[in-house]
Amino acid sequence: MRLSSNLTFRYSASFLRRFSASTAPATLISDAVKYDHYKIEDAYHRILDSTTAEHRVKWQNQLTWEVACHSISEELVVYPALEKYLIVGKDIVDRDRAQHKLIRGHLYTFQSLNPNDRQFRGAVEELWSSLCQHFQAEEKDIAALEEKIQPVESESIAVSFNRTKKFTPTRSHPNAIYKPPFSNIAGLLAAPIDRLRDVFRSFP
Numbered sequence: 001m002r003l004s005s006n007l008t009f010r011y012s013a014s015f016l017r018r019f020s021a022s023t024a025p026a027t028l029i030s031d032a033v034k035y036d037h038y039k040i041e042d043a044y045h046r047i048l049d050s051t052t053a054e055h056r057v058k059w060q061n062q063l064t065w066e067v068a069c070h071s072i073s074e075e076l077v078v079y080p081a082l083e084k085y086l087i088v089g090k091d092i093v094d095r096d097r098a099q100h101k102l103i104r105g106h107l108y109t110f111q112s113l114n115p116n117d118r119q120f121r122g123a124v125e126e127l128w129s130s131l132c133q134h135f136q137a138e139e140k141d142i143a144a145l146e147e148k149i150q151p152v153e154s155e156s157i158a159v160s161f162n163r164t165k166k167f168t169p170t171r172s173h174p175n176a177i178y179k180p181p182f183s184n185i186a187g188l189l190a191a192p193i194d195r196l197r198d199v200f201r202s203f204p
Helices: 013-017 029-049 053-085 089-111 120-148 151-164 185-198
Strands: none
Touching: 029 053, 029 120, 029 151, 053 089, 053 120, 053 151, 053 185, 089 120, 120 151
16 A cells, blocks of 8 residues: 555554555554554545546545444444543544534545546545544544553454444445444444445445
8 A cells, every 4th residue: 555645644654564455453542543544545645646537436435435434433432432531531522423423424425426526526625624634633532542541451442443344334324323332223224235235336
């Protein structure tokens, strides 16, 4: 996986060497989340760099998959930990859930667009803008969390986070609610349907 020269988030070479494109991080939760942020940003820049509609649609599907699985897994695994260990955890989670709702709306619009649509570039840029702001705050919140817990606890959260991504919906469903456990039927039923449809979608 290449790292675009104009990435907004900078990750050290040593950080990126820890992970391969086929291996999800299973260390600290901060590393797992940062690695997801890196993959999301890489997909975004690959869309902008694409020269064909076929290439764009593959990375459109990849970006949608990464954002959906990442954000839902955070709400199910990471947010409860923030609420449990941080004094202002509930306020942080309320803010982050509101941001995720906005992101799901942008993702819902973007995931359905044809790559040749005039609105396509504007939609992906709007999605990235909301993601970028969220990522910056989120990485600070998780750093604060890790100051309150032992490394072994952070590693356990990371394992649960990466495992949960294997079972979440892979598309945006704005009306679904994601709290542990799934809080409504939309969130429960969407995952197997999304993953079945992914078989017929093209990915990088």
